[in-house]
Amino acid sequence: MPHGAPEIIAYGVVALFSIGLILHWARRTVTPASVTEPPQSEATEDLTAFDRIQRLFHWATLAVLLMIIITGFALYDPSTFEPVAAALGIPLHSAFPSYVLAHVIFSASFAVLLGVHVVWDVKRLRALRRMMPAAQDFRDGLLRARNFFSMSKKYPRMSKYDAFMKSFHLYLIVSSALLAFTGIYQYFYASWWNVLWFLHSQIEPWWRPTVIHDIFGFILIALVVGHLYFGLLRVNRPLLRAMIYGKISKSEVNRRYRLDELRGT
Amino acid sequence: MQRHVGRVGGPRRIGASLTLVIMVLSLPSQVFAGATVEPHYTHTKAHGSVPTSIGGMTDSYEIRVTNVRNVSMTGVIVYIPTDFELINESASEVGWIARRLPAQPGVLGGVSWNGREILPGMSATFFLSLRNPDVGLFLPAVETFLIVQTYPGGALATREPVEITYPTRLFGIDYATLAFTLVAVVFLLLLLDGIVSLKRRQKMLTAKT
Numbered sequence: 263m264p265h266g267a268p269e270i271i272a273y274g275v276v277a278l279f280s281i282g283l284i285l286h287w288a289r290r291t292v293t294p295a296s297v298t299e300p301p302q303s304e305a306t307e308d309l310t311a312f313d314r315i316q317r318l319f320h321w322a323t324l325a326v327l328l329m330i331i332i333t334g335f336a337l338y339d340p341s342t343f344e345p346v347a348a349a350l351g352i353p354l355h356s357a358f359p360s361y362v363l364a365h366v367i368f369s370a371s372f373a374v375l376l377g378v379h380v381v382w383d384v385k386r387l388r389a390l391r392r393m394m395p396a397a398q399d400f401r402d403g404l405l406r407a408r409n410f411f412s413m414s415k416k417y418p419r420m421s422k423y424d425a426f427m428k429s430f431h432l433y434l435i436v437s438s439a440l441l442a443f444t445g446i447y448q449y450f451y452a453s454w455w456n457v458l459w460f461l462h463s464q465i466e467p468w469w470r471p472t473v474i475h476d477i478f479g480f481i482l483i484a485l486v487v488g489h490l491y492f493g494l495l496r497v498n499r500p501l502l503r504a505m506i507y508g509k510i511s512k513s514e515v516n517r518r519y520r521l522d523e524l525r526g527t
Numbered sequence: 528m529q530r531h532v533g534r535v536g537g538p539r540r541i542g543a544s545l546t547l548v549i550m551v552l553s554l555p556s557q558v559f560a561g562a563t564v565e566p567h568y569t570h571t572k573a574h575g576s577v578p579t580s581i582g583g584m585t586d587s588y589e590i591r592v593t594n595v596r597n598v599s600m601t602g603v604i605v606y607i608p609t610d611f612e613l614i615n616e617s618a619s620e621v622g623w624i625a626r627r628l629p630a631q632p633g634v635l636g637g638v639s640w641n642g643r644e645i646l647p648g649m650s651a652t653f654f655l656s657l658r659n660p661d662v663g664l665f666l667p668a669v670e671t672f673l674i675v676q677t678y679p680g681g682a683l684a685t686r687e688p689v690e691i692t693y694p695t696r697l698f699g700i701d702y703a704t705l706a707f708t709l710v711a712v713v714f715l716l717l718l719l720d721g722i723v724s725l726k727r728r729q730k731m732l733t734a735k736t
Contacts, residue, residue: 268664268693273702280709287716342703487710494717496724 266338267476275477279484283491286410295409295497299419303521305512311422311504311524319379320505326372327486333365334479337455358455369445376438392423395432399425421523422501426492430485437478444475561595562674562685564588577669577690582662584694585614590674593650598678600645603653604628606637606673610660613638619652635673659691667692 266272312320336343340354347354354361383389401418403425408414423431448454448471454462466472493502500514515521566580567587580586594600607613609630616625622643630636638655645651662668668691676683 269702270664270693273706276706277702277709280706280713283713284709284716287713287720291720339703342701487713491713491717494721496720 267473267480269339272338272476272480275480276484276487279488283488287491287495289410290495290497293412295406295417297419297518298416301419301516301521305515305521308509308511309515309521309524310508311501311510312508314508315378315382317505317508319375319382323372323375323379326368326375327482329368330365330372331479331483331486333361333368335483336361337365338476338479362449362453362455366445366449369442372438373442393428393431395425395428399428419520420518421520430489433481433485437482440478441475441482444471444478447471448475561676561683562590562592562687564590564672564674564687564689566689577688579690579692580659581694582659582668582691585656585658588655588657588672588689590653590655590672591650592645592653592674592676594645594647594676596678596683597647599647600676600678602639602641602677603651604637604639604675604677605653605655606635606675607655607657608670608672609635610668610670612658613655614658615654615656617654619654623651623653637673662691662693664693 336347336354337358344354383393398421402421405414405416405418406424409417452465452467452471454465454472457465492498493505497518500510500518504510510519510524515524565578565588567589580588590603590605592600592603606628613627613636616627616638618625618640620643623640624642626639626641628637628639638653640653643651660668660670669688670691672687672689674685674687676685
């Protein structure tokens with residue numbers, strides 16, 4: 263029996279998240295946020311925000327994540343993916359095991375990239391503390407939320423990573439572990455793509471790893487959409503440019519960022 | 528059951544049909560060809576390839592029957608799973624006489640069509656308007672329709688599954704379409720944002736020069 267996450271939940275997560283982003287865009291277009299916090303110190307030169315390894319990891323992770331999402335989505339909802347497969351001229355219903363294999367290969371690549379990332383950022387850059395949410399992040403988040411709802415005119419300077427980015431990072435860790443566990447379980451013990459539809463329910467255990475995998479996968483899709491939105495938003499363009507070229511100009515740093523938080527990769 | 532099938536054929540046909548009914552109930556649909564059941568809202572759902580309809584709604588089911596034998600088919604019986612409520616029935620060609628077969632203890636209800644013949648290699652299409660059973664959010668139901676084709680001296684039965692899922696539409700829009708449209712709106716707004724900022728920059732440059 264088909265046994266994935268109900269569409270109302272899977273697509274509902276993406277739809278609700280998108281509505282939130284549309285509201286954010288509308289609000290910030292009407293009244294853009296302008297920083298009111300005075301600078302602690304001024305930058306005298308352009309700053310390196312991300313080194314070469316970090317940038318390479320970021321873009322490679324994006325590419326791999328997109329491939330994981332595409333292959334996973336084809337497996338979750340083949341009828342919606344059908345026009346895409348037809349346009350690309352690639353088989354779908356007859357090639358489920360190939361999609362699973364591609365999904366597994368990209369997931370393994372993601373795991374390798376994560377390994378490199380952990381070794382580089384934690385061991386070499388000692389940047390673990392930088393990614394952990396701190397009291398300052400919650401204070402900033404609260405102030406930004408009050409500003410968003412017109413309850414305050416104050417707006418804080420930005421750190422390299424704000425509360426939302428740190429939360430996204432934390433979610434990536436938790437969801438990667440959950441998705442890996444449920445994915446590995448499905449691959450070895452509940453491989454529904456290898457059996458006829460009416461046997462699906464017989465190989466699916468009571469704790470429904472497929473449903474858990476689908477729901478967390480769709481939350482990940484929603485958060486990747488959110489990450490792309492905030493990454494491409496005009497106010498965050500300096501960070502986007504830094505993710506491509508490595509540096510942020512001193513004028514941008516002095517206008518919007520906390521110099522001490524931005525220093526060092 | 529005897530009363531139902533008696534309208535289609537004699538006691539031997541009843542016996543043959545019953546034997547086939549019992550046989551096909553224990554076998555997957557892929558074993559047989561000759562009949563398909565397709566709900567109007569058909570949608571190949573997550574992790575499967577079963578036609579799908581939505582719980583609680585009234586849907587039009589298209590039953591396409593093909594004569595795969597060398598003799599003319601004289602009638603068709605569609606047995607409807609107990610959870611469905613029959614609203615209406617019709618055929619694509621005139622001349623078919625439909626009779627409702629009410630459910631009896633131990634026997635499924637359904638509809639029989641007689642009065643015409645389907646020649647070897649030809650097909651006929653019948654329609655059933657059914658109210659789907661209600662299902663739970665995490666508990667889609669796979670219901671099986673039984674289609675019995677009657678021939679002089681025999682019958683052929685086909686078992687066709689239909690998955691009934693929790694509603695997958697909001698205001699007539701598919702959830703997938705709704706979600707991806709909203710995502711597309713997000714990126715269109717960003718594009719608009721980019722165009723506006725580019726124009727502003729061009730204006731500033733023009734003003735400076």
